[in-house]
Amino acid sequence: xxxxxxxxxxxxxxxxxxxxxxxxxxxxxxxxxxxxxxxxxxxxxxxxxxxxxxxxxxxxxxxxxxxxxxxxxxxxxxxxxxxxxxxxxxxxxxxxxxxxxxxxxxxxxxxxxxxxxxxxxxxxxxxxxxxxxxxxxxxxxxxxxxxxxxxxxxxxxxxxxxxxxxxxxxxxxxxxxxxxxxxxxxxxxxxxxxxxxxxxxxxxxxxxxxxxxxxxxxxxxxxxxxxxxxxxxxxxxxxxxxxxxxxxxxxxxxxxxxxxxxxxxxxxxxxxxxxxxxxxxxxxxx
Amino acid sequence: xxxxxxxxxxxxxxxxxxxxxxxxxxxxxxxxxxxxxxxxxxxxxxxxxxxxxxxxxxxxxxxxxxxxxxxxxxxxxxxxxxxxxxxxxxxxxxxxxxxxxxxxxxxxxxxxxxxxxxxxxxxxxxxxxxxxxxxxxxxxxxxxxxxxxxxxxxxxxxxxxxxxxxxxxxxxxxxxxxxxxxxxxxxxxxxxxxxxxxxxxxxxxxxxxxxxxxxxxxxxxxxxxxxxxxxxxxxxxxxxxxxxxxxxxxxxxxxxxxxxxxxxxxxxxxxxxxxxxxxxxxxxxx
DNA sequence: AGTATTCTGTAGATATTATTACAGTACGAT
DNA sequence: ATCGTACTGTAATAATATCTACAGAATACT
Numbered sequence: 067x068x069x070x071x072x073x074x075x076x077x078x079x080x081x082x083x084x085x086x087x088x089x090x091x092x093x094x095x096x097x098x099x100x101x102x103x104x105x106x107x108x109x110x111x112x113x114x115x116x117x118x119x120x121x122x123x124x125x126x127x128x129x130x131x132x133x134x135x136x137x138x139x140x141x142x143x144x145x146x147x148x149x150x151x152x153x154x155x156x157x158x159x160x161x162x163x164x165x166x167x168x169x170x171x172x173x174x175x176x177x178x179x180x181x182x183x184x185x186x187x188x189x190x191x192x193x194x195x196x197x198x199x200x201x202x203x204x205x206x207x208x209x210x211x212x213x214x215x216x217x218x219x220x221x222x223x224x225x226x227x228x229x230x231x232x233x234x235x236x237x238x239x240x241x242x243x244x245x246x247x248x249x250x251x252x253x254x255x256x257x258x259x260x261x262x263x264x265x266x267x268x269x270x271x272x273x274x275x276x277x278x279x280x281x282x283x284x285x286x287x288x289x290x291x292x293x294x295x296x297x298x299x300x301x302x303x304x305x306x307x308x309x310x311x312x313x314x315x316x317x318x319x320x321x322x323x324x325x326x327x328x329x330x331x332x333x334x335x336x337x338x339x340x341x342x343x344x345x346x347x348x349x350x351x352x
Numbered sequence: 353x354x355x356x357x358x359x360x361x362x363x364x365x366x367x368x369x370x371x372x373x374x375x376x377x378x379x380x381x382x383x384x385x386x387x388x389x390x391x392x393x394x395x396x397x398x399x400x401x402x403x404x405x406x407x408x409x410x411x412x413x414x415x416x417x418x419x420x421x422x423x424x425x426x427x428x429x430x431x432x433x434x435x436x437x438x439x440x441x442x443x444x445x446x447x448x449x450x451x452x453x454x455x456x457x458x459x460x461x462x463x464x465x466x467x468x469x470x471x472x473x474x475x476x477x478x479x480x481x482x483x484x485x486x487x488x489x490x491x492x493x494x495x496x497x498x499x500x501x502x503x504x505x506x507x508x509x510x511x512x513x514x515x516x517x518x519x520x521x522x523x524x525x526x527x528x529x530x531x532x533x534x535x536x537x538x539x540x541x542x543x544x545x546x547x548x549x550x551x552x553x554x555x556x557x558x559x560x561x562x563x564x565x566x567x568x569x570x571x572x573x574x575x576x577x578x579x580x581x582x583x584x585x586x587x588x589x590x591x592x593x594x595x596x597x598x599x600x601x602x603x604x605x606x607x608x609x610x611x612x613x614x615x616x617x618x619x620x621x622x623x624x625x626x627x628x629x630x631x632x633x634x635x636x637x638x
Numbered sequence: 639a640g641t642a643t644t645c646t647g648t649a650g651a652t653a654t655t656a657t658t659a660c661a662g663t664a665c666g667a668t
Numbered sequence: 669a670t671c672g673t674a675c676t677g678t679a680a681t682a683a684t685a686t687c688t689a690c691a692g693a694a695t696a697c698t
Contacts, residue, residue: 085645086694099434104390104427106685117647122687133686134654141390144430148385166474167614171607172465179458188452215508219501223595307610309509316602321457324593328453371675392655403677408657419656420684 073100073139076128087116088124099147103140107133170306175313178302181286182314185300194281194297195322197253199329201228203279206244206254208234210266213257216283216312216319220255223323228330238265245269250277258282258289259303259310270294283315359386359425362414373402374410385433389426393419456592461599464588467572468600471586480567480583481608483539485615487514489565492530492540494520496552499543502569502598502605506541509609514616524551531555536563544568544575545589545596556580569601 077092084092094114095103102110111118125136198205205224209217214236221233234244248254254273258266267290270280274294282295285303292298301314363378370378380400381389388396397404411422484491491510495503500522507519520530534540540559544552553576556566560580568581571589578584587600 087646098431101427101431101434104430107687108685118686119648119688120646123646141387144390144434145384145387148387148430148433167611168469168472168474168477168607171603171610172469175465175603175606179461183454183458186454188454191454212508215501215505218504219598222498222501305606305610307606308613309606309609311606312505313599313602313606316599317457317461320461320591320593320595320597320599321454323595324457324591325453327594373676393657394655404656405658405678406676409676 073103073128073136073143080127084124084127087120088127090114091116091120091124100140100144103137104144167306174305175311178304178311178314179317182301182317186318190297190299191318191321191325194299195325195329197279197297198224198255198281198322199228199326201230201330202251204230204232204247204252206232206234206248206252207256208254208266208269209236209257210259210263212310213259213283213312213315216315217255217257219316220319220323223319224326227323227327238269241269245272245276248273248276248278252276252278253281254278255281256283256291256295257315258291259285259312259315260287262289262291267291283318285310359389359414359422359429366413369413370410373406374413376400377402377406377410386426386430389423390430453592460591461597464590464597464600465603468587468603472604476583477585477604477607477611480585481611481615483565483583484510484541484567484608485514485612487516487616488537490516490518490533490538492518492520492534492538493542494540494552494555495522495543496545496549498596499545499569499598499601502601503541503543505602506605506609509605510612513609513613524555527555531558531562534559534562534564538562538564539567540564541567542569542577542581543601544577545571545598545601546573548575548577553577569604571596 074096077096081089081092091110091114094110102113105113107118107121111121114121122133125131125133128136130136130139197203205228207217207221207224209215218233221231224231225233232244234241252273254270256266256270262284270282270291271294274280280291280295280297282289282291282298284292284298284300286300288298288300299315299318301312301318303310303312303314305311360382363382367375367378377396377400380396388399391399393404393407397407400407408419411417411419414422416422416425483489491514493503493507493510495501504519507517510517511519518530520527538559540556542552542556556577557580560566566577566581566583568575568577568584570578570584570586572586574584574586585601585604587598587604589596589598589600591597
């Protein structure tokens with residue numbers, strides 16, 4: 067069985083060979099992500115302001131036997147879309163926005179988070195959260211050229227939630243100092259997406275040799291560090307940009323922060339911090 | 353007209369008063385985000401392995417006149433969901449995952465990005481992108497306690513794409529030095545979500561007084577800095593966590609990076625940078 | 639302008655679907 | 669065990685949808 071083409075695409079493709087009434091019809095359909103096509107042929111005819119035979123003729127032009135046949139295809143397509151955690155943008159940005167970067171970007175991001183979540187093993191997530199919540203373990207964070215921001219974001223939160231969290235400097239020259247401390251009671255959280263950085267891999271090896279665990283965040287292709295990692299989270303990163311998107315990675319970070327927070331009852335800790343911030347603010351303001 | 357309840361919720365609500373066959377039916381429906389309900393009553397009956405009258409009886413129990421009436425409701429509901437750029441997760445994580453943090457988080461994030469994009473004015477986005485692409489202007493970035501990571505992420509990319517980009521230190525004590533340079537040819541990109549930070553606001557005022565522009569990224573409620581900002585992007589940040597989610601903000605950052613990149617033809621610049629990185633890597637690796 | 643061609647809709651035939659009435663079945667209570 | 673109640677499906681009927689045939693309208697081409 068060959069893969070069926072999407073009705074949406076079929077319509078776009080044949081747009082040129084369509085007649086006026088048929089275009090009125092396809093406009094109504096596309097306007098609505100095809101949902102309008104799930105009504106009865108009569109109702110659809112009314113809302114598109116064409117006659118019912120026009121609808122049947124279109125269905126045949128697209129290669130279907132009749133209207134119910136087309137309807138089945140549409141229903142399947144919509145069902146497939148609904149299954150996705152985050153559906154494509156496509157029809158959302160109406161009028162001028164169709165080809166806007168925001169529109170294309172949203173579509174890609176949806177796909178990325180979708181696919182990333184599909185692959186995500188919830189048990190692994192929970193175990194990783196447990197590991198990172200363990201107050202007997204020290205945490206170290208490290209990112210690459212781009213992902214250092216993500217590492218920092220994670221660090222920023224972890225540091226507030228629990229003690230024993232250290233962010234490694236981006237410069238390898240100062241790593242050795244922290245490296246000394248990493249043992250079997252340590253966990254290194256490392257971010258490495260393409261282009262994978264040699265220095266990170268070398269550090270990972272050293273760290274594992276000293277008995278520490280590694281939690282890795284990488285892209286869909288997987289960093290070489292995977293072989294050293296106890297937990298590995300792959301996220302999709304491709305977007306219509308010269309740059310990769312770390313949004314799916316950020317999603318995981320934020321979800322982990324929420325989970326770790328709820329595991330380590332850190333209400334006291336945060337309250338204390340808030341106090342300190344409050345005081346220092348009073349101190350610094352006029 | 354009162355707002356109609358969602359079919360999905362109606363089903364869940366009445367779950368207790370449903371009979372065995374009816375439950376079989378609702379299981380089939382919910383399993384499929386209700387899409388199965390858009391088939392003919394006959395087909396639906398087959399796939400749920402109940403008789404057609406059972407379907408009608410369920411429709412009546414839910415308060416509809418008959419099957420077509422229920423179908424209309426379902427279609428509307430699905431149409432509404434399809435209109436959202438990013439649909440809710442809900443049904444996606446089947447099995448054990450329903451109440452998992454990942455599931456709830458994904459739903460919240462969908463809503464956040466959805467709403468944020470709905471509000472987003474594409475023209476404003478384009479104008480902001482143009483402003484940030486203007487090589488005659490210097491850019492300064494600054495974030496708050498949490499958002500400094502976002503600022504850093506943006507900085508990280510901007511710095512590669514174009515010259516004249518500076519990240520302000522998080523500590524207000526060293527601001528004055530950069531402040532001296534900010535004039536009508538400067539743009540300050542500032543991130544400020546709740547709890548809005550007084551220091552940022554004061555800086556914003558000073559900066560505007562000196563003639564610089566401000567591009568602000570804030571949350572749905574809006575930072576006090578809005579009054580000083582030339583461009584202001586509000587994003588939804590609430591998630592089931594003790595922390596706010598900056599994912600919608602990151603979305604904007606990444607989209608802006610893509611757009612700015614494509615405007616400022618920075619291929620040469622990046623190639624040069626890649627060279628430098630390559631060399632320094634060779635240098636550092638044995 | 640006239641003719642050929644294509645497009646589109648009307649109306650009725652056909653097929654399918656939704657509904658109803660009723661009967662059988664399962665199950666719990668007395 | 670028997671009765672009663674509630675559940676479920678079968679089969680016939682009513683309603684509706686789909687499709688076909690045909691004819692009028694629009695368009696393109698001499």
